[in-house]
Amino acid sequence: MTSQTLNEKREMATQQQQYDLTNYITVRFVRNAVPRFVQYTQSYGKSFVTNFVFSLRLEQIMSYYLGIDIGTSGTKTLLIDQAGKVIAEANAEYPMHQPKPGWTEQDPEDWWNGTVKTVRAVMKSSKVKPADVKAIGLSGQMHGSVFLDKNDKVIRNALLWNDQRTAAECDEITTAAGGRKSLVKMVANPALTGFQAPKILWLRNNEKRNFDKLAKVLLPKDDIRRRLTGGYVTEVSDASGTLLLDVVNRKWSTQLISKLGLDANLLPSVVESHEVTGTLTADAAKTLGLTTACKVVGGAGDCAAGAVGNGVVKTGVLSTSIGTSGVMFVHSDQPQYDADGRLHTFCHAVDGKWHMMGVNLTSGGSLQWWVDSVLQGLTGIPKSKRYDAATDEAQSVAAGSDGLIFLPYLNGERTPHGDPNARGSFVGMNLTHTRGHMTRSVMEGITFALRDSLEIITSMGVPVKQVRASGGGSKNPMWRQMQSDVFGKKVTTLEVEQGPAFGVALLAAVGDGTFKSIEQACSATIKVADETKVDRAAAKKYDQLFPIYRDLYGNLKESMTKLAEYQSA
Numbered sequence: 001m002t003s004q005t006l007n008e009k010r011e012m013a014t015q016q017q018q019y020d021l022t023n024y025i026t027v028r029f030v031r032n033a034v035p036r037f038v039q040y041t042q043s044y045g046k047s048f049v050t051n052f053v054f055s056l057r058l059e060q061i062m063s064y065y066l067g068i069d070i071g072t073s074g075t076k077t078l079l080i081d082q083a084g085k086v087i088a089e090a091n092a093e094y095p096m097h098q099p100k101p102g103w104t105e106q107d108p109e110d111w112w113n114g115t116v117k118t119v120r121a122v123m124k125s126s127k128v129k130p131a132d133v134k135a136i137g138l139s140g141q142m143h144g145s146v147f148l149d150k151n152d153k154v155i156r157n158a159l160l161w162n163d164q165r166t167a168a169e170c171d172e173i174t175t176a177a178g179g180r181k182s183l184v185k186m187v188a189n190p191a192l193t194g195f196q197a198p199k200i201l202w203l204r205n206n207e208k209r210n211f212d213k214l215a216k217v218l219l220p221k222d223d224i225r226r227r228l229t230g231g232y233v234t235e236v237s238d239a240s241g242t243l244l245l246d247v248v249n250r251k252w253s254t255q256l257i258s259k260l261g262l263d264a265n266l267l268p269s270v271v272e273s274h275e276v277t278g279t280l281t282a283d284a285a286k287t288l289g290l291t292t293a294c295k296v297v298g299g300a301g302d303c304a305a306g307a308v309g310n311g312v313v314k315t316g317v318l319s320t321s322i323g324t325s326g327v328m329f330v331h332s333d334q335p336q337y338d339a340d341g342r343l344h345t346f347c348h349a350v351d352g353k354w355h356m357m358g359v360n361l362t363s364g365g366s367l368q369w370w371v372d373s374v375l376q377g378l379t380g381i382p383k384s385k386r387y388d389a390a391t392d393e394a395q396s397v398a399a400g401s402d403g404l405i406f407l408p409y410l411n412g413e414r415t416p417h418g419d420p421n422a423r424g425s426f427v428g429m430n431l432t433h434t435r436g437h438m439t440r441s442v443m444e445g446i447t448f449a450l451r452d453s454l455e456i457i458t459s460m461g462v463p464v465k466q467v468r469a470s471g472g473g474s475k476n477p478m479w480r481q482m483q484s485d486v487f488g489k490k491v492t493t494l495e496v497e498q499g500p501a502f503g504v505a506l507l508a509a510v511g512d513g514t515f516k517s518i519e520q521a522c523s524a525t526i527k528v529a530d531e532t533k534v535d536r537a538a539a540k541k542y543d544q545l546f547p548i549y550r551d552l553y554g555n556l557k558e559s560m561t562k563l564a565e566y567q568s569a
């Protein structure tokens with residue numbers, strides 16, 4: 001694209017944003033100001049003009065929205081104003097426990113502490129008045145299970161989205177449903193180890209005493225909602241990842257729930273993502289430093305939330321995220337299916353829309369493992385600089401890592417293999433390879449894994465006009481260039497990097513009536529910050545290496561399974 005057409009596009013986008021903002025102020029003015037004008041003429045007599053104008057100024061200035069994302073590596077919270085400008089952000093990290101290879105758990109108390117800490121931090125640094133925070137949107141890692149007893153006490157640590165212990169339960173579900181085809185008909189997806197339903201069955205099969213105490217099962221962000229509002233509620237995008245939602249009709253699949261012999265009362269109620277689910281309890285308001293008038297909207301699972309934060313709310317735009325997991329996400333006006341079940345078909349956070357996505361289980365998580373466990377954080381370098389220090393070394397290595405390939409299957413893989421026994425490896429090593437080569441090949445392997453999803457998406461005929469990169473990995477310019485070269489597509493990033501937290505803050509603003517729709521909220525607030533164009537020479541090398549990468553899984557599968565069995569013996 002020439003720089004002239006690019007400038008024209010930017011100008012058109014700015015005009016559209018200005019138009020949307022004017023439109024919003026007009027709608028809000030008519031909705032709020034007219035009834036108030038009438039009321040103030042009656043109440044204040046001659047001085048009604050001063051009081052009326054003053055009250056409108058307050059009304060226009062003072063609406064803020066919080067987005068809270070319960071990520072795997074930590075909680076990220078941000079505060080936006082009613083025009084979508086980010087006023088303050090805060091992060092709090094927590095650990096992931098791995099009691100056995102393939103098992104992953106977290107303590108829901110850590111998520112709550114992260115929420116309290118980050119909300120208090122953004123309120124303190126922004127100096128926004130508590131009463132001006134009108135609504136909260138919640139996002140979080142998907143599929144995890146918080147098991148609660150009848151007194152809302154957490155029974156055991158939560159099992160996470162990347163936990164692989166439930167292979168037997170996935171088979172049990174497929175059989176109970178009458179086979180894979182009929183399961184997909186009921187819930188739009190095949191049974192995969194990370195999903196929530198197999199986790200509930202695992203508890204029933206393996207920890208009977210815990211299962212007997214079970215009164216409710218909640219997804220991570222919905223457990224935070226319980227602590228905020230006292231209600232048991234989820235929303236369609238996250239509920240899709242339980243494997244118990246009739247994704248097409250956007251309600252629980254009573255058919256599958258009864259075939260699995262589960263009590264439907266274990267599950268929360270389901271709403272659309274922008275709907276208000278309650279207000280803060282007196283306790284929660286006091287703990288967070290907010291008010292009991294503050295609403296909590298449905299929010300979204302982190303993938304759909306990230307997509308809203310990236311403006312992926314219409315066809316043609318695709319988003320990639322390199323967080324702990326890797327995600328390639330496309331919007332869809334109708335439910336669409338990959339015949340081999342490699343992509344998930346879930347409800348979008350946009351009312352009446354769906355999406356498809358491919359998910360890699362150890363994406364940025366592989367670089368984290370490489371830097372923290374193997375390079376030991378590059379001894380002596382502050383923690384916050386460790387990724388940049390490692391990737392600086394990789395920068396001097398040529399695209400393709402001189403033929404060294406990394407398979408990022410450190411904890412099994414979801415897309416495209418659906419194999420809990422897949423394992424990671426470096427293949428093709430020779431005496432010339434250095435530490436920088438290994439770091440670069442870890443990053444390239446992660447990016448090849450995302451390309452696997454892209455190839456499935458494009459082979460289905462889904463149009464991909466734009467790729468928007470997000471997640472911790474996309475903060476790194478070298479990794480953005482690598483994505484552009486491996487995908488063979490221009491990659492853009494946006495001004496606000498906290499995709500999921502920003503996405504749910506926008507959902508909160510929609511739920512509070514500041515924007516009339518999610519699409520409008522996105523077009524009024526989302527701005528492209530940066531574009532990375534394909535380097536043709538690097539892309540050619542990656543096109544040469546990708547088929548070799550793709551064959552490696554099939555060639556090594558049998559040995560990987562034997563090694564996984566050896567590791568868990």
Ligand SMILES: Nc1ncnc2c1ncn2[C@@H]1O[C@H](COP(=O)(O)OP(=O)(O)O)[C@@H](O)[C@H]1O
Pocket residue numbers: 071072073074322323324325363364365366367368387388391471472473474475476479
């Ligand atoms: N400066 C950086 N350079 C390269 N990768 C980075 C950088 N910062 C973070 N990352 C990657 O991003 C990941 C964390 O992404 P994030 O979106 O914060 O995770 P999550 O949502 O899973 O908690 C890390 O595991 C790491 O791989």
Ligand SMILES: O=C(CO)[C@@H](O)[C@H](O)COP(=O)(O)O
Pocket residue numbers: 071072073140141142143161162194241302303323324325326327359
């Ligand atoms: O399993 C999935 C989506 O299906 C993951 O995307 C999780 O939702 C966790 O995400 P991050 O913490 O890596 O952002």
